[in-house]
Amino acid sequence: MTVKEYNIAVDEFSDGLFRFALKNTSNYEGSKDIVQEAFTKLWEKRENVNSEKVKSYLFTTVYHMIIDFTTKAKRKVELKEVKFQSTSHDSSYKGLSKILDEALSKLPEIQKSVILLRDYEGYSYDQIGEITGLTESQVKVYIYRARVTLKEFIVKLENVI
């Protein structure tokens, strides 16, 4: 890939990668490091990475770094306020967003990753499988379990309200 293609990748994917890392790790500084390191790796291997598969390469790299991060470091809740500064003016969605954030934080790591890849980036099951190293069936099962858990969390909260 060329320097121009690399810089386009920075423009297009760095925010998404950062959100993906932040939601998974709940660590602002750690997520910054992860994204920086992922792009450093991409630059080092730019000769071998096809420009059409840059996004997949980056998400795969970040996913593995997230696993390393979460297994090595103790989990700290360092979410900055910006995390919750939604641009939406829909107050009902804003409330739901917080509920979902809380519910998301309770999911197992793998379920969290696959559902974020699915909903944030719109990846198909097989693409998620490529990134996470899971089979398509496993991805479906994890997404199913994640949605059931999220739904139950929402139902419980709405019942309380």
Add this chain to the structure above:
Amino acid sequence: MINLENYEIYIIDYLDGKLSSTEVDKLLAFLDLHPSIKDDFYAISHANLQEIDKSEIYPNKELLKKNYCGEINKKNISEYLIGKIENNLGAAKEKELDNYILFFPEVKNELDFFEKTKLKAELSIKFPLKESLYRKEISLYFYFNRIAIAAIIILAIGFAFNLYNRENYKVNNAQLALTKPINKIKENQILTAEENSTSPLSNFKKSSVKENNKSPINHQSQIEVITRAERQNLSKLKSQIANNIESQINNIELAQRSVYLSNPDSKKYNKLEIIEKQNNYLSPKELLFAKIKNIAKKSIQTNSTKENEIELSGSDLAALLITGINGIAGTEIKIIDNEDSRGIALGNNESYEVSRGK
């Protein structure tokens, strides 16, 4: 008794199945007596039965059957609902789920909850260090400029070295406080010495010249690829010659040190300090020569048989370079002089001199 006044009641009771067998027989006997009534009776009874069967179709009959539980039920309804929000239900299953929701409206609420589990990316979250990730393209113009500059520097060094090597120069060790005049060896003497030399290398060089049928005064050097055996022979010769040169160099160094020790100013230095002092006194030319000398004593060929005599020429330097290239690249390239153009370096107790060849 059935008559024209009451036969309709009997017919209705017959259609409802309320007549006894005796009454049915009486009705049929009555209809036989009145054929027009009999025809109406059959027309009415058949028409009513068929119309009811066709018009009264229950639209969701399948949902009421017991075997429906195999498709959508309370156990698998979540799969259908998640499949719907994931957009991976087929058209048939989608329709089936819609029908199911019609009969079980509470499932619609479940579907709404599942819809809410779809996460939406918070676009307000941006990567804060994006600027640090950008890379700048290196212009080819500057890239080639650098190469050009490097090439010019290399050429300049080569040109300067060539000029340096062309002139006979005499290294006067004035800084070493040497007193005796430098012995300059004339080129004729060098030639005579080399022609009379019986060293193996001299013989090799002569035979090489003969094989090539070229004049000894030919001013071109020739690069030949030699065999491994020849290379090994040459290595042996080199090592023998190098040993001789090393002993000669040692003699020169000892002589220089002795000069130092004889100098009243140098008495205050110990041996190590004298050597350091000596190095400090060497001019750039002398340092260059000393470095080349150290390399040469390990690598270059010489046919000199004289004491304290070291040969150095441009071709020797080229030979050094080729030796290095051979070492790195694993090639077996050798430069053979067709011309006796070696310079000479002489050393004795007091001075040494370097001269170029022809």
